[in-house]
Amino acid sequence: xxxxxxxxxxxxxxxxxxxxxxxxxxxxxxxxxxxxxxxxxxxxxxxxxxxxxxxxxxxxxxxxxxxxxxxxxxxxxxxxxxxxxxxxxxxxxxxxxxxxxxxxxxxxxxxxxxxxxxxxxxxxxxxxxxxxxxxxxxxxxxxxxxxxxxxxxxxxxxxxxxxxxxxxxxxxxxxxxxxxxxxxxxxxxxxxxxxxxxxxxxxxxxxxxxxxxxxxxxxxxxxxxxxxxxxxxxxxxxxxxxxxxxxxxxx
Amino acid sequence: xxxxxxxxxxxxxxxxxxxxxxxxxxxxxxxxxxxxxxxxxxxxxxxxxxxxxxxxxxxxxxxxxxxxxxxxxxxxxxxxxxxxxxxxxxxxxxxxxxxxxxxxxxxxxxxxxxxxxxxxxxxxxxxxxxxxxxxxxxxxxxxxxxxxxxxxxxxxxxxxxxxxxxxxxxxxxxxxxxxxxxxxxxxxxxxxxxxxxxxxxxxxxxxxxxxxxxxxxxxxxxxxxxxxxxxxxxxxxxxxxxxxxxxxxxxx
Numbered sequence: 434x435x436x437x438x439x440x441x442x443x444x445x446x447x448x449x450x451x452x453x454x455x456x457x458x459x460x461x462x463x464x465x466x467x468x469x470x471x472x473x474x475x476x477x478x479x480x481x482x483x484x485x486x487x488x489x490x491x492x493x494x495x496x497x498x499x500x501x502x503x504x505x506x507x508x509x510x511x512x513x514x515x516x517x518x519x520x521x522x523x524x525x526x527x528x529x530x531x532x533x534x535x536x537x538x539x540x541x542x543x544x545x546x547x548x549x550x551x552x553x554x555x556x557x558x559x560x561x562x563x564x565x566x567x568x569x570x571x572x573x574x575x576x577x578x579x580x581x582x583x584x585x586x587x588x589x590x591x592x593x594x595x596x597x598x599x600x601x602x603x604x605x606x607x608x609x610x611x612x613x614x615x616x617x618x619x620x621x622x623x624x625x626x627x628x629x630x631x632x633x634x635x636x637x638x639x640x641x642x643x644x645x646x647x648x649x650x651x652x653x654x655x656x657x658x659x660x661x662x663x664x665x666x667x668x669x670x671x672x673x674x675x676x677x678x679x680x681x682x683x684x
Numbered sequence: 685x686x687x688x689x690x691x692x693x694x695x696x697x698x699x700x701x702x703x704x705x706x707x708x709x710x711x712x713x714x715x716x717x718x719x720x721x722x723x724x725x726x727x728x729x730x731x732x733x734x735x736x737x738x739x740x741x742x743x744x745x746x747x748x749x750x751x752x753x754x755x756x757x758x759x760x761x762x763x764x765x766x767x768x769x770x771x772x773x774x775x776x777x778x779x780x781x782x783x784x785x786x787x788x789x790x791x792x793x794x795x796x797x798x799x800x801x802x803x804x805x806x807x808x809x810x811x812x813x814x815x816x817x818x819x820x821x822x823x824x825x826x827x828x829x830x831x832x833x834x835x836x837x838x839x840x841x842x843x844x845x846x847x848x849x850x851x852x853x854x855x856x857x858x859x860x861x862x863x864x865x866x867x868x869x870x871x872x873x874x875x876x877x878x879x880x881x882x883x884x885x886x887x888x889x890x891x892x893x894x895x896x897x898x899x900x901x902x903x904x905x906x907x908x909x910x911x912x913x914x915x916x917x918x919x920x921x922x923x924x925x926x927x928x929x930x931x932x933x934x935x936x
Binding site for chain 1: 733834845
């Protein structure tokens with residue numbers, strides 16, 4: 434259970450203070466898949482980074498399983514957009530085992546678990562490969578396995594598939610939906626891609642920029658696996674797009 | 685193989701000049717003459733003795749410099765006050781040629797190994813400090829964030845993320861340090877070493893107009909430098925940063 438309560442973040446720039454996130458409130462239930470959707474500059478990544486504990490909010494509070502978030506922790510796994518997040522000096526297996534190594538799990542045990550995680554993302558054949566020998570999509574799959582390996586309750590994902598080509602992205606979304614169904618993690622997933630949000634999420638939180646605010650929440654109750662070409666799917670997409678484009682009228 | 689072609693062509697050019705009669709044979713000996721001197725010195729073990737002395741001085745100085753440079757470089761990258769204090773010192777001391785210190789060190793420590801090793805240490809320290817410092821600052825912040833979220837504390841963060849993350853810079857630093865050390869040791873031996881060493885042989889041979897000995901020693905200096913550069917540092921790079929894709933080989 435993640436609770437984000439009236440969270441704001443203000444930072445200084447040469448042109449004065451900027452309100453990146455303004456009074457955001459939402460929650461994610463256990464094993465729920467929540468997408469934060471919005472255009473660039475809406476504060477969705479900033480919000481995710483605060484949940485990750487990279488920096489504290491200027492106001493408000495974030496609670497994880499009832500306890501206030503105070504810095505980084507092994508209760509959250511994180512996947513970034515950039516392929517370079519993997520350690521190039523470690524094999525796929527070594528990358529996935531890193532969190533377990535930090536926990537002090539003995540070598541044989543952590544390699545067994547890491548291999549299991551790689552199997553989950555269908556990369557067990559590439560356990561011994563270094564990241565630079567893997568394609569972008571494969572590297573992101575290793576990153577997902579790495580974030581899951583030490584068994585955090587929460588998975589935080591920051592546009593993990595945004596830098597992939599469209600076909601690989603579709604494939605990765607299918608794979609992630611499968612991994613989520615098997616692992617039942619609570620997921621907070623940041624994206625600017627409306628179709629991706631509808632495909633993956635139980636609930637979509639729509640954010641608008643300047644200042645970054647939560648504008649709407651849309652529940653997606655379509656059966657899984659979802660068909661992106663179905664009428665219901667397209668209707669959800671339209672609803673989200675409507676919320677996203679309303680910001681101009683309000684001003 | 686390509687290296688061999690370059691070297692052979694350079695040697696042929698030298699031989700042509702040596703045999704042209706433009707210069708006295710004693711001053712520009714032909715390659716067979718140099719080779720037979722080299723062979724004689726290799727057979728009687730004197731060349732090996734000199735080379736071992738020189739290598740000892742280089743590696744004593746280089747080891748000290750690597751240790752010092754790594755520690756100071758990482759501290760400078762991690763702690764702002766350390767950086768603020770040492771950066772101006774590094775900037776002021778770096779442009780001074782290490783050989784310019786030779787008379788001072790000889791005055792303080794006398795002729796011999798101590799002064800020579802200190803000169804080598806001085807020459808080799810700066811590339812290590814600067815590269816370690818730059819490398820630690822160039823570590824991808826995403827790695828630090830990822831490691832932090834996986835529970836890495838300060839010790840693990842340093843040994844398992846910062847050190848390997850900075851390794852392309854550190855290996856380049858070691859390479860530069862070795863080159864500078866190798867250059868410095870020969871000069872230092874001419875000035876500060878009382879006996880033995882490849883630099884000392886050259887300096888000593890000058891007194892007797894033994895150009896063949898001088899050239900034979902130069903060949904050995906070049907050969908050892910080449911072997912270390914290509915084999916030792918080359919394979920170190922292939923086993924680490926090249927294998928990890930952190931640096932790439934140039935396209936043909």
